[in-house]
Amino acid sequence: MSDDRATVPLTVDADLDVEVDGHPIRVTSSEDRVFLELGSVPALVRTFRRPPAVDLRPIDATLRRADLAVELRVRHRTVAALGADTRPSSLLRRAGVEPVELRLTGLVSAIGAELASAVGRVRRGIRGLRRRTESHWRVFD
Amino acid sequence: MAESEDPSERIDETKTWPELAIGLYDRLTGRGAEIHYEFEDMTVDVPSKVGEDADTAQWHLDGKVVITTRERE
Numbered sequence: 001m002s003d004d005r006a007t008v009p010l011t012v013d014a015d016l017d018v019e020v021d022g023h024p025i026r027v028t029s030s031e032d033r034v035f036l037e038l039g040s041v042p043a044l045v046r047t048f049r050r051p052p053a054v055d056l057r058p059i060d061a062t063l064r065r066a067d068l069a070v071e072l073r074v075r076h077r078t079v080a081a082l083g084a085d086t087r088p089s090s091l092l093r094r095a096g097v098e099p100v101e102l103r104l105t106g107l108v109s110a111i112g113a114e115l116a117s118a119v120g121r122v123r124r125g126i127r128g129l130r131r132r133t134e135s136h137w138r139v140f141d
Numbered sequence: 142m143a144e145s146e147d148p149s150e151r152i153d154e155t156k157t158w159p160e161l162a163i164g165l166y167d168r169l170t171g172r173g174a175e176i177h178y179e180f181e182d183m184t185v186d187v188p189s190k191v192g193e194d195a196d197t198a199q200w201h202l203d204g205k206v207v208i209t210t211r212e213r214e
Contacts, residue, residue, distance in 0.1 A: 016205065
């Protein structure tokens with residue numbers, strides 16, 4: 001299977017909106033990379049709370065033969081990858097999920113972006129509440 | 142799966158989603174073809190495996206995927 005003669009590189013051009021049980025996943029690509037984009041960390045948790053009962057090893061082997069990789073992204077950060085030029089994570093292997101490469105830096109960065117977004121929403125909410133309270137008191141002045 | 146197997150036979154024997162993907166890959170690369178998929182608000186119940194006891198997930202697809210062969214660099 002790893003024989004070069006049996007390997008035919010493929011190019012994927014994807015522009016697809018997918019919903020799995022109501023959870024949206026945006027599918028895009030860049031020649032030899034396919035990106036599965038989730039909008040937030042909670043969306044990642046919801047989507048993969050029950051991981052599909054699929055053996056990923058033959059998919060990984062096929063992707064490598066096709067010189068393709070699939071990257072799972074959250075908030076534009078890659079958190080996991082499968083296929084060509086990826087290195088299976090020993091942490092995930094111990095958890096029985098192989099041969100996926102876990103990108104810890106991307107995961108931490110995505111969680112940071114999620115927290116920053118949540119803080120921003122709270123700040124905007126407080127500012128809006130403050131403005132409404134001030135205008136309310138001006139009515140009574 | 143041996144390399145000498147006929148890809149069309151392999152698709153007929155498909156039991157799982159990875160096997161289906163591999164069979165499609167073999168058909169594509171074996172014929173030097175190009176595959177165009179276009180989905181217009183398509184909803185499908187996707188079984189987790191073959192068999193009556195399989196769970197299903199509802200997938201909704203809208204958009205396109207084009208797969209072509211590429212020259213090795």
